[in-house]
Amino acid sequence: MSAAATWSESGPRTVDEHRAAVAALLASSGVETVPLAAAAGRVLAADLTAAIALPPFDNSAMDGYAVRAVELTGASEGSPVELAVSADIPAGRTDVGPLEPGTVARIMTGAPVPDGADAIVPVERTESSDGGAGFGAGGGTGRVRITVAPEKGAFVRRAGEDAAGGAVLLEAGTVLGASQIGLAAAVGRPDLVVRRRPHVLVLSTGSELVAPGEPLAPGQIYESNGTMLAVAVREAGATAEQLSFVPDDVEMFRAALAVRVRDGVDLVLTSGGVSAGAYEVVKDAMTGHGVEFGKVAMQPGGPQGCGRLELGGTTVATVTLPGNPVSSLVSFEVFVRPALRAAAGYPDPDRPVVTARLAGDLSSPAGKRQFRRGVLDATNGTVAEVGSAGSHLIAALARADCLVDLPAETVSAAAGEPVAVWLLGT
Amino acid sequence: MSAAATWSESGPRTVDEHRAAVAALLASSGVETVPLAAAAGRVLAADLTAAIALPPFDNSAMDGYAVRAVELTGASEGSPVELAVSADIPAGRTDVGPLEPGTVARIMTGAPVPDGADAIVPVERTESSDGGAGFGAGGGTGRVRITVAPEKGAFVRRAGEDAAGGAVLLEAGTVLGASQIGLAAAVGRPDLVVRRRPHVLVLSTGSELVAPGEPLAPGQIYESNGTMLAVAVREAGATAEQLSFVPDDVEMFRAALAVRVRDGVDLVLTSGGVSAGAYEVVKDAMTGHGVEFGKVAMQPGGPQGCGRLELGGTTVATVTLPGNPVSSLVSFEVFVRPALRAAAGYPDPDRPVVTARLAGDLSSPAGKRQFRRGVLDATNGTVAEVGSAGSHLIAALARADCLVDLPAETVSAAAGEPVAVWLLGT
Numbered sequence: 001m002s003a004a005a006t007w008s009e010s011g012p013r014t015v016d017e018h019r020a021a022v023a024a025l026l027a028s029s030g031v032e033t034v035p036l037a038a039a040a041g042r043v044l045a046a047d048l049t050a051a052i053a054l055p056p057f058d059n060s061a062m063d064g065y066a067v068r069a070v071e072l073t074g075a076s077e078g079s080p081v082e083l084a085v086s087a088d089i090p091a092g093r094t095d096v097g098p099l100e101p102g103t104v105a106r107i108m109t110g111a112p113v114p115d116g117a118d119a120i121v122p123v124e125r126t127e128s129s130d131g132g133a134g135f136g137a138g139g140g141t142g143r144v145r146i147t148v149a150p151e152k153g154a155f156v157r158r159a160g161e162d163a164a165g166g167a168v169l170l171e172a173g174t175v176l177g178a179s180q181i182g183l184a185a186a187v188g189r190p191d192l193v194v195r196r197r198p199h200v201l202v203l204s205t206g207s208e209l210v211a212p213g214e215p216l217a218p219g220q221i222y223e224s225n226g227t228m229l230a231v232a233v234r235e236a237g238a239t240a241e242q243l244s245f246v247p248d249d250v251e252m253f254r255a256a257l258a259v260r261v262r263d264g265v266d267l268v269l270t271s272g273g274v275s276a277g278a279y280e281v282v283k284d285a286m287t288g289h290g291v292e293f294g295k296v297a298m299q300p301g302g303p304q305g306c307g308r309l310e311l312g313g314t315t316v317a318t319v320t321l322p323g324n325p326v327s328s329l330v331s332f333e334v335f336v337r338p339a340l341r342a343a344a345g346y347p348d349p350d351r352p353v354v355t356a357r358l359a360g361d362l363s364s365p366a367g368k369r370q371f372r373r374g375v376l377d378a379t380n381g382t383v384a385e386v387g388s389a390g391s392h393l394i395a396a397l398a399r400a401d402c403l404v405d406l407p408a409e410t411v412s413a414a415a416g417e418p419v420a421v422w423l424l425g426t
Numbered sequence: 427m428s429a430a431a432t433w434s435e436s437g438p439r440t441v442d443e444h445r446a447a448v449a450a451l452l453a454s455s456g457v458e459t460v461p462l463a464a465a466a467g468r469v470l471a472a473d474l475t476a477a478i479a480l481p482p483f484d485n486s487a488m489d490g491y492a493v494r495a496v497e498l499t500g501a502s503e504g505s506p507v508e509l510a511v512s513a514d515i516p517a518g519r520t521d522v523g524p525l526e527p528g529t530v531a532r533i534m535t536g537a538p539v540p541d542g543a544d545a546i547v548p549v550e551r552t553e554s555s556d557g558g559a560g561f562g563a564g565g566g567t568g569r570v571r572i573t574v575a576p577e578k579g580a581f582v583r584r585a586g587e588d589a590a591g592g593a594v595l596l597e598a599g600t601v602l603g604a605s606q607i608g609l610a611a612a613v614g615r616p617d618l619v620v621r622r623r624p625h626v627l628v629l630s631t632g633s634e635l636v637a638p639g640e641p642l643a644p645g646q647i648y649e650s651n652g653t654m655l656a657v658a659v660r661e662a663g664a665t666a667e668q669l670s671f672v673p674d675d676v677e678m679f680r681a682a683l684a685v686r687v688r689d690g691v692d693l694v695l696t697s698g699g700v701s702a703g704a705y706e707v708v709k710d711a712m713t714g715h716g717v718e719f720g721k722v723a724m725q726p727g728g729p730q731g732c733g734r735l736e737l738g739g740t741t742v743a744t745v746t747l748p749g750n751p752v753s754s755l756v757s758f759e760v761f762v763r764p765a766l767r768a769a770a771g772y773p774d775p776d777r778p779v780v781t782a783r784l785a786g787d788l789s790s791p792a793g794k795r796q797f798r799r800g801v802l803d804a805t806n807g808t809v810a811e812v813g814s815a816g817s818h819l820i821a822a823l824a825r826a827d828c829l830v831d832l833p834a835e836t837v838s839a840a841a842g843e844p845v846a847v848w849l850l851g852t
Contacts, residue, residue: 189638216614
């Protein structure tokens with residue numbers, strides 16, 4: 001029925017092999033149209049072209065007067081030229097006629113330059129006809145003394161000088177922030193076509209789990225993986241829905257899952273129930289139904305699984321993470337986050353990687369790629385381990401800002417040695 | 427009634443003076459309690475202490491058998507020791523009694539170690555009594571052959587080894603991501619006390635503005651500042667509400683504002699209507715009512731204003747940005763974003779600043795601090811200008827990933843010279 005069992009029989013996968021297997025499960029997430037305000041942080045799905053030129057028309061860069069430069073060649077502070085103000089052009093005026101020869105038009109920043117005018121004189125270089133500085137009270141009816149000879153084109157913003165009509169403003173794949181969304185608005189777009197966010201159903205299993213806020217009996221622990229992974233999924237640019245406290249009974253587990261897996265779920269992400277124990281509900285419910293389980297040569301996070309889960313006549317991409325919280329989040333970082341971001345079209349699916357020198361000695365098991373939790377000192381270029389290798393040390397994990405990536409062949413690394421460091425951000 | 431008019435009479439402020447004036451307007455944003463899933467990206471407002479130890483009890487790091495190490499001192503592959511399995515301890519079992527002497531207990535990863543047991547033997551180092559590897563079918567009723575002599579403490583995770591009960595796990599001021607929220611869940615917290623996000627009312631004014639998607643008459647432009655600034659406010663960690671197309675009439679403007687300014691608004695942020703023009707609704711509506719207007723010695727973004735606007739018997743912090751889109755967003759970056767983030771408690775209110783070498787020559791007006799738009803080449807450590815100094819070049823702004831910060835005294839900077847670069851991120 002499925003290819004199950006081949007992985008575990010063929011020995012552990014490398015990290016890169018399992019990364020590729022997980023990435024192959026997730027197709028491109030498709031596209032959707034969203035209003036501008038909802039496009040922040042999303043990935044543009046199609047080139048944004050300029051439906052109009054920017055600016056759309058010649059306009060004034062200053063508050064002042066639109067003039068014919070040739071009529072002011074002799075003007076200076078000592079010898080101002082006085083002209084009649086034949087028009088008043090506020091920003092937004094839509095019925096501006098040509099500038100009458102021998103006159104000027106009062107004009108505000110952003111207002112359309114009238115035909116015939118070829119320069120703007122800022123108000124600071126004028127005197128109103130009553131001798132004062134600034135705009136006179138007369139609006140378009142008085143006279144003005146101009147104390148400068150402007151160059152042709154002075155303070156005129158030409159139509160299309162920022163972008164020609166039809167130009168590609170933003171390429172598909174651009175991550176949209178404030179300035180990109182502002183630009184889309186400036187060319188009249190009320191919405192944008194963006195990549196859809198993959199939707200992830202996050203499950204955590206384990207009969208030892210209790211909801212935070214409830215009393216804890218001896219032997220029980222608080223459920224933390226589901227909430228943690230849902231946050232990590234959203235930080236990765238996907239959406240998350242959480243399904244906690246699913247039954248440990250295999251048939252009930254499959255039934256609960258079938259109810260929730262509908263067309264909108266792009267990935268089922270589980271934690272726990274995949275190792276060598278006698279009670280492994282995830283493994284038991286999915287083995288033989290399209291999901292393969294086996295070992296990855298890494299630490300933490302050795303026991304892994306992935307595949308297309310067959311469920312109620314359909315299939316859904318599924319990744320099963322181990323249940324220890326550190327194993328769970330590190331596996332998410334290594335396998336799931338890059339796959340989700342690639343599916344959502346982000347140009348940077350992987351975390352930034354830098355090189356730093358170890359602050360202390362580390363040992364690492366032979367044949368396993370190890371990801372230790374670290375704190376980077378960017379100023380000195382060093383990285384110090386927080387906690388130790390234990391996959392249950394969630395308090396230490398929460399103080400880490402990076403992962404130290406030790407290759408499989410490394411068995412020891414001394415203080416001062418350069419190592420690759422994945423920057424986790426917050 | 428207010429201190430208005432002193433600023434404009436005393437000459438331009440420096441960038442740092444206006445930054446301080448804006449920052450002084452915004453008090454600390456206060457605190458609120460939110461469910462864990464809503465705490466992502468927020469700032470922790472009080473130290474998170476461990477209500478329980480982590481782990482809460484001694485538990486097994488492996489699937490295997492809980493043993494007394496002293497009873498297995500002679501065990502090896504060639505000479506296994508066979509013992510009775512007196513108990514079966516799955517994860518989550520809450521009624522575990524002491525381990526009977528001369529027996530072992532089958533135990534799963536994460537399950538409580540029984541009193542009397544002092545080591546775990548992984549299942550891989552055992553044979554079931556029928557001679558096979560892995561767990562026998564008998565559960566707690568059979569016998570098991572153990573092929574290794576464990577050290578005391580082997581594969582036992584001690585209660586409190588990650589964090590002692592009462593320990594400070596996360597300090598106030600920590601920005602909360604997946605691992606921090608996972609940790610809070612692990613110690614039983616269903617919610618967290620975080621800093622409240624400041625709420626910003628974003629206004630854009632101008633009778634030339636048309637909503638994106640509507641037809642554009644000659645002389646009109648699409649409204650883009652409001653949407654752009656609302657996105658920028660949200661990216662800064664605050665919340666935004668947009669009020670566009672407010673009337674240009676002063677009394678109507680004040681009335682529209684009074685309706686919307688309620689207790690929940692921490693900042694009124696306007697763009698446009700503040701320069702030297704004859705129609706400056708923001709300036710006209712706020713002058714003499716607690717908001718001061720004047721020049722800042724910077725480019726773009728010279729005309730600025732801020733203060734506590736008196737409105738209908740109350741006051742509200744107000745910052746008025748210039749209306750050109752580049753001036754507007756650059757002013758937001760320089761003055762408003764750091765003030766909002768500081769008010770919200772973020773440990774990093776400012777953008778990261780790096781030094782890079784100019785890819786080309788730049789000139790800059792004497793006496794004005796200039797922020798040019800750039801694209802950083804981090805590999806080569808160089809920064810190239812996009813567009814030019816024009817404050818209307820929004821298409822160029824949308825391609826920039828940084829601001830080049832040229833000091834007020836700089837009038838020219840040659841290719842190859844080091845300059846300060848603000849990284850904008852996306």
